[in-house]
Amino acid sequence: MTKRVVCLLLLALLAGIQAQLWFGRGSLPNVRDMQHRLAEQQAKNIKAQVVNDQLSEEVRDLREGLDIVEEKARSELGMVKPNEIFVQVKP
Known part of the structure:
Protein backbone atom coordinates (compact mmCIF):
# COMPACT_ATOMS: atom_id res chain seq x y z
CA MET A 1 0.00 0.00 0.00
CA THR A 2 2.72 2.49 0.91
CA LYS A 3 4.64 1.55 -2.24
CA ARG A 4 1.61 2.53 -4.31
CA VAL A 5 1.27 5.86 -2.50
CA VAL A 6 4.96 6.61 -2.99
CA CYS A 7 4.74 5.60 -6.65
CA LEU A 8 1.66 7.76 -7.21
CA LEU A 9 3.32 10.66 -5.41
CA LEU A 10 6.42 10.37 -7.60
CA LEU A 11 4.29 10.18 -10.74
CA ALA A 12 2.38 13.29 -9.66
CA ASN A 52 23.26 57.05 -34.58
CA ASP A 53 26.90 56.76 -35.58
CA GLN A 54 26.18 58.47 -38.91
CA LEU A 55 24.33 61.29 -37.18
CA SER A 56 27.10 61.69 -34.62
CA GLU A 57 29.65 61.91 -37.41
CA GLU A 58 27.55 64.52 -39.18
CA VAL A 59 27.20 66.59 -36.00
CA ARG A 60 30.96 66.38 -35.44
CA ASP A 61 31.58 67.53 -39.02
CA LEU A 62 29.16 70.43 -38.59
CA ARG A 63 30.91 71.55 -35.41
CA GLU A 64 34.42 71.27 -36.83
CA GLY A 65 34.18 72.71 -40.31
CA LEU A 66 32.05 74.35 -42.93
CA ASP A 67 32.72 71.78 -45.65
CA ILE A 68 29.67 69.74 -44.69
CA VAL A 69 27.51 72.86 -44.60
CA GLU A 70 28.59 73.73 -48.12
CA GLU A 71 27.99 70.15 -49.25
CA LYS A 72 24.48 70.12 -47.73
CA ALA A 73 23.65 73.49 -49.28
CA ARG A 74 24.73 72.25 -52.69
CA SER A 75 23.08 68.83 -52.60
CA GLU A 76 19.86 69.54 -50.71
CA LEU A 77 19.17 73.18 -51.55
CA GLY A 78 20.83 73.43 -54.96
CA MET A 79 22.83 76.49 -53.94
CA VAL A 80 25.83 77.63 -55.98
CA LYS A 81 28.61 80.16 -55.51
CA PRO A 82 28.63 83.35 -57.54
CA ASN A 83 29.88 82.85 -61.13
CA GLU A 84 29.60 79.08 -60.77
CA ILE A 85 27.57 76.61 -62.82
CA PHE A 86 26.19 73.67 -60.87
CA VAL A 87 25.81 70.45 -62.84
CA GLN A 88 24.27 67.41 -61.23
CA VAL A 89 24.38 64.05 -63.00
CA LYS A 90 21.91 61.41 -61.88
CA PRO A 91 22.38 57.80 -62.93
Whole structure:
Protein backbone atom coordinates (compact mmCIF):
# COMPACT_ATOMS: atom_id res chain seq x y z
CA MET A 1 0.00 0.00 0.00
CA THR A 2 2.72 2.49 0.91
CA LYS A 3 4.64 1.55 -2.24
CA ARG A 4 1.61 2.53 -4.31
CA VAL A 5 1.27 5.86 -2.50
CA VAL A 6 4.96 6.61 -2.99
CA CYS A 7 4.74 5.60 -6.65
CA LEU A 8 1.66 7.76 -7.21
CA LEU A 9 3.32 10.66 -5.41
CA LEU A 10 6.42 10.37 -7.60
CA LEU A 11 4.29 10.18 -10.74
CA ALA A 12 2.38 13.29 -9.66
CA LEU A 13 5.65 15.14 -9.07
CA LEU A 14 6.96 14.03 -12.47
CA ALA A 15 3.74 15.18 -14.13
CA GLY A 16 4.01 18.55 -12.38
CA ILE A 17 7.59 19.02 -13.52
CA GLN A 18 6.72 18.06 -17.09
CA ALA A 19 3.75 20.45 -17.06
CA GLN A 20 6.05 23.29 -16.03
CA LEU A 21 8.53 22.32 -18.74
CA TRP A 22 5.95 22.37 -21.54
CA PHE A 23 3.30 24.85 -20.40
CA GLY A 24 4.74 27.00 -17.59
CA ARG A 25 6.40 30.40 -17.53
CA GLY A 26 9.83 29.07 -18.44
CA SER A 27 8.55 26.49 -20.91
CA LEU A 28 10.53 25.48 -23.95
CA PRO A 29 8.19 27.17 -26.47
CA ASN A 30 8.19 30.34 -24.38
CA VAL A 31 12.00 30.39 -24.19
CA ARG A 32 12.27 29.81 -27.96
CA ASP A 33 9.86 32.69 -28.61
CA MET A 34 11.79 35.00 -26.31
CA GLN A 35 15.09 34.07 -28.00
CA HIS A 36 13.54 34.91 -31.37
CA ARG A 37 12.29 38.25 -30.08
CA LEU A 38 15.71 38.96 -28.56
CA ALA A 39 17.44 38.30 -31.90
CA GLU A 40 15.01 40.65 -33.68
CA GLN A 41 15.60 43.38 -31.09
CA GLN A 42 19.37 42.99 -31.35
CA ALA A 43 19.14 43.40 -35.15
CA LYS A 44 17.04 46.55 -34.69
CA ASN A 45 19.58 47.86 -32.16
CA ILE A 46 22.44 47.33 -34.61
CA LYS A 47 20.58 49.24 -37.33
CA ALA A 48 19.77 52.06 -34.91
CA GLN A 49 23.40 52.18 -33.79
CA VAL A 50 24.55 52.60 -37.40
CA VAL A 51 22.13 55.50 -37.87
CA ASN A 52 23.26 57.05 -34.58
CA ASP A 53 26.90 56.76 -35.58
CA GLN A 54 26.18 58.47 -38.91
CA LEU A 55 24.33 61.29 -37.18
CA SER A 56 27.10 61.69 -34.62
CA GLU A 57 29.65 61.91 -37.41
CA GLU A 58 27.55 64.52 -39.18
CA VAL A 59 27.20 66.59 -36.00
CA ARG A 60 30.96 66.38 -35.44
CA ASP A 61 31.58 67.53 -39.02
CA LEU A 62 29.16 70.43 -38.59
CA ARG A 63 30.91 71.55 -35.41
CA GLU A 64 34.42 71.27 -36.83
CA GLY A 65 34.18 72.71 -40.31
CA LEU A 66 32.05 74.35 -42.93
CA ASP A 67 32.72 71.78 -45.65
CA ILE A 68 29.67 69.74 -44.69
CA VAL A 69 27.51 72.86 -44.60
CA GLU A 70 28.59 73.73 -48.12
CA GLU A 71 27.99 70.15 -49.25
CA LYS A 72 24.48 70.12 -47.73
CA ALA A 73 23.65 73.49 -49.28
CA ARG A 74 24.73 72.25 -52.69
CA SER A 75 23.08 68.83 -52.60
CA GLU A 76 19.86 69.54 -50.71
CA LEU A 77 19.17 73.18 -51.55
CA GLY A 78 20.83 73.43 -54.96
CA MET A 79 22.83 76.49 -53.94
CA VAL A 80 25.83 77.63 -55.98
CA LYS A 81 28.61 80.16 -55.51
CA PRO A 82 28.63 83.35 -57.54
CA ASN A 83 29.88 82.85 -61.13
CA GLU A 84 29.60 79.08 -60.77
CA ILE A 85 27.57 76.61 -62.82
CA PHE A 86 26.19 73.67 -60.87
CA VAL A 87 25.81 70.45 -62.84
CA GLN A 88 24.27 67.41 -61.23
CA VAL A 89 24.38 64.05 -63.00
CA LYS A 90 21.91 61.41 -61.88
CA PRO A 91 22.38 57.80 -62.93
